[in-house]
Amino acid sequence: MKSLSAMPSWTMPALGAALVALGFVADPRLGAILAVWLGAWGLNAVMASRGRGAGVRFLVPLLFGATLLGLWEMAVRLYEISPIILPAPSVIAATFAENTPTLWADFRQTILKGALSGYVIGCGAAFLTAVAIDRSPFLQRGLLPVGNFIAALPIVGTAPILVMWFGFGWQSKAAVVIAMVFFPMLVNCVQGMKASEAMQRDLMHTYAANYWQSFLKLRLPTAMPFIFNGLKICTTLALIGAIVAEFFGSPVVGMGFRIKIEVGRLSMDMVWASITVAAMAGTAFYGLVAVVERRLTFWHPSQRTG
Amino acid sequence: MAAQTPTSKPAPVSPVIEARGLDLTFQTADGPVQALRDVNLTIDKGDFVSFIGPSGCGKTTLLRVIAALEHPTGGSITVNGMTPDAARRSRAYGYVFQAAGLYPWRTIEKNVKLPLEIMGFDRAEQENRAKDVLQLVDLEGFGKKFPWQLSGGMQQRASIARALAFDADLLLMDEPFGALDEIVRDHLNEQLLALWKRTEKTIGFVTHSIPEAVYLSTRIVVMSPRPGRITDVIESDLPAERPLDIRDTPEFLAIAHRVREGLRAGHAYED
Amino acid sequence: MSATADTAAGGGIGALGRGLGRVSGAVLPVLTVVACIVVLWYVAAIGMNRAWTLDAAQRQGVELTAGEIIADAMRQDRPVLPAPHQVAAELWNTTMGEPILRERRGEYRPNPRSLFFHAWQTLAPTLMGFVIGGLAGILLAVGIVHNRAMDLSVMPWAIASQTIPILAIAPMIIVVLNSIGLEGLIPKSLISAYLSFFPVVVGMVKGLRSPGAMDLDLLRTYSASGAETFWKLRLPASVPFLFASLKVGIAAALVGTIVAELPTGARFGLGARLLTGSYYGQTIQIWSALFMAAICAAALVATLSFVERVTLRRMGLDR
Numbered sequence: 077m078k079s080l081s082a083m084p085s086w087t088m089p090a091l092g093a094a095l096v097a098l099g100f101v102a103d104p105r106l107g108a109i110l111a112v113w114l115g116a117w118g119l120n121a122v123m124a125s126r127g128r129g130a131g132v133r134f135l136v137p138l139l140f141g142a143t144l145l146g147l148w149e150m151a152v153r154l155y156e157i158s159p160i161i162l163p164a165p166s167v168i169a170a171t172f173a174e175n176t177p178t179l180w181a182d183f184r185q186t187i188l189k190g191a192l193s194g195y196v197i198g199c200g201a202a203f204l205t206a207v208a209i210d211r212s213p214f215l216q217r218g219l220l221p222v223g224n225f226i227a228a229l230p231i232v233g234t235a236p237i238l239v240m241w242f243g244f245g246w247q248s249k250a251a252v253v254i255a256m257v258f259f260p261m262l263v264n265c266v267q268g269m270k271a272s273e274a275m276q277r278d279l280m281h282t283y284a285a286n287y288w289q290s291f292l293k294l295r296l297p298t299a300m301p302f303i304f305n306g307l308k309i310c311t312t313l314a315l316i317g318a319i320v321a322e323f324f325g326s327p328v329v330g331m332g333f334r335i336k337i338e339v340g341r342l343s344m345d346m347v348w349a350s351i352t353v354a355a356m357a358g359t360a361f362y363g364l365v366a367v368v369e370r371r372l373t374f375w376h377p378s379q380r381t382g
Numbered sequence: 383m384a385a386q387t388p389t390s391k392p393a394p395v396s397p398v399i400e401a402r403g404l405d406l407t408f409q410t411a412d413g414p415v416q417a418l419r420d421v422n423l424t425i426d427k428g429d430f431v432s433f434i435g436p437s438g439c440g441k442t443t444l445l446r447v448i449a450a451l452e453h454p455t456g457g458s459i460t461v462n463g464m465t466p467d468a469a470r471r472s473r474a475y476g477y478v479f480q481a482a483g484l485y486p487w488r489t490i491e492k493n494v495k496l497p498l499e500i501m502g503f504d505r506a507e508q509e510n511r512a513k514d515v516l517q518l519v520d521l522e523g524f525g526k527k528f529p530w531q532l533s534g535g536m537q538q539r540a541s542i543a544r545a546l547a548f549d550a551d552l553l554l555m556d557e558p559f560g561a562l563d564e565i566v567r568d569h570l571n572e573q574l575l576a577l578w579k580r581t582e583k584t585i586g587f588v589t590h591s592i593p594e595a596v597y598l599s600t601r602i603v604v605m606s607p608r609p610g611r612i613t614d615v616i617e618s619d620l621p622a623e624r625p626l627d628i629r630d631t632p633e634f635l636a637i638a639h640r641v642r643e644g645l646r647a648g649h650a651y652e653d
Numbered sequence: 654m655s656a657t658a659d660t661a662a663g664g665g666i667g668a669l670g671r672g673l674g675r676v677s678g679a680v681l682p683v684l685t686v687v688a689c690i691v692v693l694w695y696v697a698a699i700g701m702n703r704a705w706t707l708d709a710a711q712r713q714g715v716e717l718t719a720g721e722i723i724a725d726a727m728r729q730d731r732p733v734l735p736a737p738h739q740v741a742a743e744l745w746n747t748t749m750g751e752p753i754l755r756e757r758r759g760e761y762r763p764n765p766r767s768l769f770f771h772a773w774q775t776l777a778p779t780l781m782g783f784v785i786g787g788l789a790g791i792l793l794a795v796g797i798v799h800n801r802a803m804d805l806s807v808m809p810w811a812i813a814s815q816t817i818p819i820l821a822i823a824p825m826i827i828v829v830l831n832s833i834g835l836e837g838l839i840p841k842s843l844i845s846a847y848l849s850f851f852p853v854v855v856g857m858v859k860g861l862r863s864p865g866a867m868d869l870d871l872l873r874t875y876s877a878s879g880a881e882t883f884w885k886l887r888l889p890a891s892v893p894f895l896f897a898s899l900k901v902g903i904a905a906a907l908v909g910t911i912v913a914e915l916p917t918g919a920r921f922g923l924g925a926r927l928l929t930g931s932y933y934g935q936t937i938q939i940w941s942a943l944f945m946a947a948i949c950a951a952a953l954v955a956t957l958s959f960v961e962r963v964t965l966r967r968m969g970l971d972r
Contacts, residue, residue: 117802124802133805140806161833218682222690228900228954229947230908232820233923236931236939241701241733275479278451282477284470285500293496297487312816319821323915324931332821339828347825355817362816375486375528 092118105154109147116143163345171345172352178334179353186331187357189246191318194253199261199310201254203303206265210295211287220266227259235321244325252321257310264309268302269295301376304369311361319354396463398552398584399425399448405456406443406610416609417443421457423603423612427551430578430585432595433603434641435648440610441588441603445554448586449477461552473501475552476545480560482537484529484544491516491525494544501548515543518577535566542574546581553585559594568626571597575624592645593629596620596638604641606648614644694737701733702726735937743941744768765921768945774922775910776949778838782845783906787899789846790853797854798861798887799879811854819848820905823913841910848909849902856898860891889968896961903953911946923949 092114100107120136120143127135145165151157152164159167172179209215235252242248272295280290322332331350338346373379404421407414418440425431433441446452447459450466461469469475476497484493491512498508516522519539529537538558545553559567575598578585589595595602596618604614618637620628628634699722706725710717717725727736735743747768754761763770797804823844830840864886872882914924923946930939 120806121802124805136802136805137807137809141810161829214682215686216682217679218684218686221683222686225951228904229950230904230911230943232908233911233927233943233946236927237936237943240931240934240936273483275481275483279477279479279483280500281451282449282470282475283497283500284473289500293500294485297485312818315818316820319818320912320915323824323912335822335825339825342832344825344829347822351822351825354821358817359813373487375530 088121089118108154109150112150113143113147116140116146160342160344163348167345168348168352172349175346175349179349181329182331182334182350183353183357185246185327185329186249186318186322187315187361190249190321190330191253191314193246194250194317195257195310195314197250198254198257198314199307202258202261202306203265205262206269207291209266210269210291216266216270220263223259223263223266227263231256231259232317232320235317236324239321239325244327249318249321249326249330253314253317256313256317260313261306261310264302264306265299268299268306271302272298300373301369301378304365304373307365308362308369311365312358315354315358315361397424398427398429399423399459399461399586401444401447401457401459403457404444404447404454404459406440406447406452406454407456418447418454419609419611421610421612423615425584425586425601427584428582429601430587430599431601431603432599433586433588433605434590434592434595435605435613435645436590436607438607438610439605439648440607441605442556443610444605445556445586445588449475449554473497473548474550475554476548476550478538478541478545478553478555478558480557482529482534482541484537484540486529489526489528490521490532490540493529493540494525494547496544497548503548511547511549515547516540518546518580519543520573533566535562535570538562538570539573542577546577551583553583555585556588557590558587560589567591567594572626574598579622592638592641596634596641597624597626597629602637602641604644604648606645611648613648614640616640616644691737694734695727698732698734698736699723699726702729705729705733731934731936733936735940739937740940740944743937744944747941748945768926768941771921771923771926771942772945772949775907775914775924775946778841779845779903779906779910779953781838782842782847782910783849783903785842786846786849786906787853787902790850790898790902791857791895793850794854794857794861795883797858799883808858811851811858814851815855820909820912823848823909824915827913841913844909844913845906848905849899852898852901852905853895856894856901857891860894861887863894864890892964892968893961893970896957896964900954900957900961903957904950907946907950907953 096107096111096114099110116139120139123132123136123139148162149164149166152162163171209219232252234255235248238251238255239248242251276294276298277290280294285293319332319335322330323336326333331354334350335347338344338350370379401421401423404418404423405416406418407416421440421444433444435441443452447454448461448466450470459466462472462474464472464474484490485496488496494512494515495508498511503511512525513522516525519542521536521539521543524532524536524540529540532540538561542555542558545555559570562570571594587595587598600618602616602618603612604616605611606613616637620633620637703722703726706717706722706729726732727739732739747766751767751769752764753767753769755764756762765771793803793807797807826844827840830836830843861883868886868890869882872886877885911922911924911927914922915928923942926942926945927939930936930942
């Protein structure tokens with residue numbers, strides 16, 4: 077690192093230009109792609125080293141993402157990659173626009189009915205269980221290792237069983253989601269309940285506070301960061317559970333179902349459109365929980381710095 | 383033991399805290415540890431008693447026994463004539479810990495109201511008491527701020543305000559100024575003394591600073607470790623009016639010397 | 654976690670008693686919980702399977718006693734919920750009861766009836782992908798920590814990618830790669846590499862950045878170069894974070910490989926066993942495949958935990 081920064085500032089651009097030239101010699105298409113890539117990278121590097129404001133922090137990843145999309149588009153066009161293998165972003169966007177009703181119906185089925193209901197029930201049940209076993213250190217000592225163990229297992233493998241039990245409808249998907257989010261959420265909640273310091277509990281003792289006063293005024297607020305950590309982890313798990321569960325059987329609607337049959341038909345543009353919906357849904361869901369977290373745990377050091 | 387202090391104070395009806403032959407032995411993995419042995423102590427109303435000694439001498443343990451946060455394994459102790467637990471349930475004392483321990487999700491004002499909420503004071507009463515007690519510790523106007531917006535000294539003042547809010551006659555303080563720098567500490571010592579004179583509370587104060595103990599107290603209890611016991615109880619004959627400069631007077635130094643002798647007798651300065 | 658005291662110093666029976674007390678304090682609750690789960694499982698199995706038993710009895714016009722219903726509920730071929738001993742028996746039969754290799758036309762080939770064979774079909778790409786993804790993740794993390802442009806452009810995407818259900822598109826990637834001729838080990842390894850890559854990047858970056866300003870300033874007073882700071886401070890400080898994210902990564906990689914086997918109609922692998930079990934209604938097969946996957950996941954994470962403990966102990970970081 078020391079030697080790199082000691083080199084004069086024209087070495088990197090010179091190196092880049094040399095690479096591009098080499099690329100052109102080998103294959104003009106490769107050269108074009110390299111030119112765009114290295115040019116964008118250079119622009120990003122300049123912005124990163126000069127700019128400090130929030131605008132830069134926003135612009136750099138945006139440029140990075142846009143560059144990736146641009147390179148993707150270029151590669152598909154220039155190398156005439158078959159749409160069966162990899163469709164271009166422009167094609168995917170077009171498919172997205174054309175099939176919005178279908179994608180929306182899929183979204184409603186998988187995300188709103190399957191993932192969301194399972195998430196609410198699963199996380200709620202986990203929280204209530206954590207409160208219930210809060211008064212028993214014995215149960216906690218037993219449940220925490222078992223819960224950690226189960227949380228690491230491929231729970232998604234229970235999907236075929238749950239589809240068999242609950243049928244093809246959204247209920248089985250919700251069941252899979254519940255199975256997937258319960259233990260990670262439980263582990264986080266139990267950790268949160270234990271997070272209050274001994275000194276704080278002593279203070280409550282000197283006030284002769286009863287169990288519920290101590291719980292509501294001290295232990296619950298202290299547990300909030302942990303609870304939200306669990307909630308954020310579970311958003312992704314819920315989405316995965318709902319979509320994968322649909323691979324095992326679903327009515328003719330749903331994102332997992334859509335992906336499965338469009339893969340079978342080799343219409344990859346539709347598959348990618350579905351994936352885009354999944355990505356947007358995932359980010360939006362996580363972002364929503366993060367916003368609520370910020371409001372409720374504004375006091376926590378992790379929310380105050382940066 | 384309970385000698386008359388120079389100021390004209392009404393004779394106490396009964397001692398606030400009375401400990402006789404107090405014993406406390408902890409069972410640890412390395413065997414039993416005697417944290418307190420044969421502690422005999424009487425604290426009267428209006429006293430400012432400091433407990434001083436090296437680590438392991440049992441001063442914090444003694445304070446916690448008074449607060450019913452620990453339970454003795456032998457001997458007896460009464461607080462306000464009742465067992466410590468009964469005193470705790472009747473909300474007879476306020477406790478101030480070494481760290482301010484304010485809730486970061488509550489404003490200073492709401493933090494001060496915390497014990498009031500738990501003890502069932504009504505809204506108007508809570509409001510009045512919070513205002514009064516913040517004024518008492520010179521934190522007027524900071525009620526709407528959050529703890530992390532305040533300095534360490536101010537947080538500790540808020541913690542003291544919280545302990546005063548519900549008008550307990552007894553205040554137990556466990557090295558409350560230990561984490562603060564000397565200048566802030568001096569200032570807070572002055573304020574604490576003024577507070578004590580104004581409210582006439584009984585204060586039990588744990589410290590390991592000799593000047594602080596001598597400056598603040600009417601009585602100094604010197605303790606030593608292994609096993610935890612009282613080595614000396616010193617009645618302070620310093621006047622009631624104590625500017626900070628009193629720490630340079632020969633009377634002050636004499637008492638400090640006596641404290642140091644007590645500590646040395648308890649092997650505090652040896653390994 | 655619990656406030657049990659550390660090493661018992663005293664000798665003899667006292668120490669043994671205290672040691673036993675400590676162990677039972679940790680193990681007994683877990684055993685109790687597990688025992689409760691097994692009991693609940695049996696009850697649930699009886700409850701869920703008896704409908705079929707009662708149905709069959711009714712069609713034959715036979716009256717069954719409670720004892721017979723319970724016995725039958727635990728012996729069905731295609732139960733709604735297999736009893737624990739049925740799953741255990743199936744696990745035993747398909748692992749120990751089947752040879753891993755069998756003779757076919759004069760040469761030894763893997764035995765598709767052996768669950769070990771299927772487990773290996775899933776584990777191999779998991780491990781390969783995990784190694785690739787882990788190494789790539791570490792390298793990218795190093796790049797992110799030392800290069801501001803990479804940091805600003807890649808990190809937001811790395812974090813955002815954790816919110817995207819990548820697992821759900823694993824099967825699709827397999828199909829695409831199959832159609833261009835890449836089959837078997839490589840595509841599954843790619844999925845597993847991708848799934849372990851991001852947790853490792855995020856965790857490693859956090860770890861490399863964990864040294865405080867005070868530690869970095871100290872090295873600056875020694876005029877240490879960036880490389881020296883990296884090898885002497887950042888890298889050792891990041892080891893705990895690395896192991897935490899490796900454990901997350903390998904669990905994700907295993908699940909990814911299993912999911913990847915699903916819609917392609919793969920014939921071999923734990924995901925394939927899940928699939929065929931669900932197609933043919935062989936619930937016991939599904940459950941035994943699930944348990945095997947669970948055992949594999951537990952074994953992988955346990956191995957990593959062991960390596961972590963040994964490494965941290967050698968570094969003096971274990972607490």
